Amino acid sequence: MKDLMIPTNYVSALNLHDTQIAIKTVKDFFQNQLAQHLHLTRVSAPLFVDPLSGLNDNLNGIERPVNFDIKEQDGRIAEVVQSLAKWKRYALKKYGFTQGEGIYTDMNAIRRDEDTDNIHSVFVDQWDWEKVIDREDRTLDTLKNVVKNVYRCLKNTEKYMSIQYEYIEQILPDSIYFITTQELADIFPDNTPKEREYYIAKAKGAVCIMKIGDKLENGKPHDGRSPDYDDWSLNCDIVVYYPILDIALELSSMGIRVDKDTLLAQLEKAGCTERANLPYQKAIIEEELPFTIGGGIGQSRICMFFLRKAHIGEVQSSLWPAAMEQECATNNIQLL
Numbered sequence: 081m082k083d084l085m086i087p088t089n090y091v092s093a094l095n096l097h098d099t100q101i102a103i104k105t106v107k108d109f110f111q112n113q114l115a116q117h118l119h120l121t122r123v124s125a126p127l128f129v130d131p132l133s134g135l136n137d138n139l140n141g142i143e144r145p146v147n148f149d150i151k152e153q154d155g156r157i158a159e160v161v162q163s164l165a166k167w168k169r170y171a172l173k174k175y176g177f178t179q180g181e182g183i184y185t186d187m188n189a190i191r192r193d194e195d196t197d198n199i200h201s202v203f204v205d206q207w208d209w210e211k212v213i214d215r216e217d218r219t220l221d222t223l224k225n226v227v228k229n230v231y232r233c234l235k236n237t238e239k240y241m242s243i244q245y246e247y248i249e250q251i252l253p254d255s256i257y258f259i260t261t262q263e264l265a266d267i268f269p270d271n272t273p274k275e276r277e278y279y280i281a282k283a284k285g286a287v288c289i290m291k292i293g294d295k296l297e298n299g300k301p302h303d304g305r306s307p308d309y310d311d312w313s314l315n316c317d318i319v320v321y322y323p324i325l326d327i328a329l330e331l332s333s334m335g336i337r338v339d340k341d342t343l344l345a346q347l348e349k350a351g352c353t354e355r356a357n358l359p360y361q362k363a364i365i366e367e368e369l370p371f372t373i374g375g376g377i378g379q380s381r382i383c384m385f386f387l388r389k390a391h392i393g394e395v396q397s398s399l400w401p402a403a404m405e406q407e408c409a410t411n412n413i414q415l416l
Contacts, residue, residue: 334375
């Protein structure tokens with residue numbers, strides 16, 4: 081368990097009953113905005129996949145996925161998804177979506193190795209989305225235009241919630257600031273990546289941090305990324321400043337997906353070239369899957385942000401260490 085942050089004199093503006101209503105209000109409005117601005121169709125998605133398919137997200141490569149056997153399938157092992165980053169690209173082909181069209185879905189995951197705190201839980205819920213693009217659209221301009229559309233959805237949601245609830249003030253800036261991880265390291269060379277994110281988010285209010293996964297000039301990556309879904313030169317995180325906790329809060333991660341060349345190069349860099357033999361990765365190498373852009377947007381994260389909550393457990397049901405539950409109860413933080 082990480083240290084718990086307790087805002088001074090914190091009291092939630094909403095009780096448990098009204099919080100549940102507000103959560104639905106945020107989610108309904110935001111996902112409608114997302115579907116409208118990115119031209120997405122809602123689809124059903126799996127809770128678990130076959131680990132031999134290569135469809136599960138390996139995240140940073142050290143997290144242990146949750147798995148279980150299936151009695152009537154002769155002991156077959158299933159693996160709870162860690163995200164749907166790879167499944168979505170496969171689904172776009174299977175369902176027959178074409179250029180400019182896309183999908184979104186609810187993704188629920190269990191990350192049992194997560195260190196829990198105010199913004200991290202072993203339960204992850206997000207909107208996973210993906211859309212088809214042309215080969216020539218695999219550019220930073222395409223990424224930036226999509227980021228601007230997602231940010232417009234966030235801005236519209238905050239405005240809507242500020243009308244529904246008087247205590248919610250609009251704090252997001254009019255536009256989002258773009259910066260690469262190397263530019264961020266150049267500005268704050270003596271700070272850790274997380275400290276850099278905090279300083280830039282507090283200065284700009286909302287920032288898009290691009291090019292995550294590859295090594296910087298100092299020989300270290302800004303953050304880890306699985307080598308077989310995002311193109312490390314064409315991905316980003318949307319991070320906002322959250323004054324309730326005085327932190328940089330990541331709301332979304334997205335990117336243009338790997339093509340054959342970037343997949344092989346990143347597998348080599350990550351030291352896991354054996355993944356090239358998995359069905360999903362082979363489909364990319366053999367150019368059987370469409371070119372896509374996609375990402376994930378934290379449902380509990382945006383509910384926490386827009387409702388001005390101090391702990392993610394105030395907007396989602398999960399399990400927490402006993403010491404954290406006690407400390408929350410002592411400091412007016414009502415966990416669901």
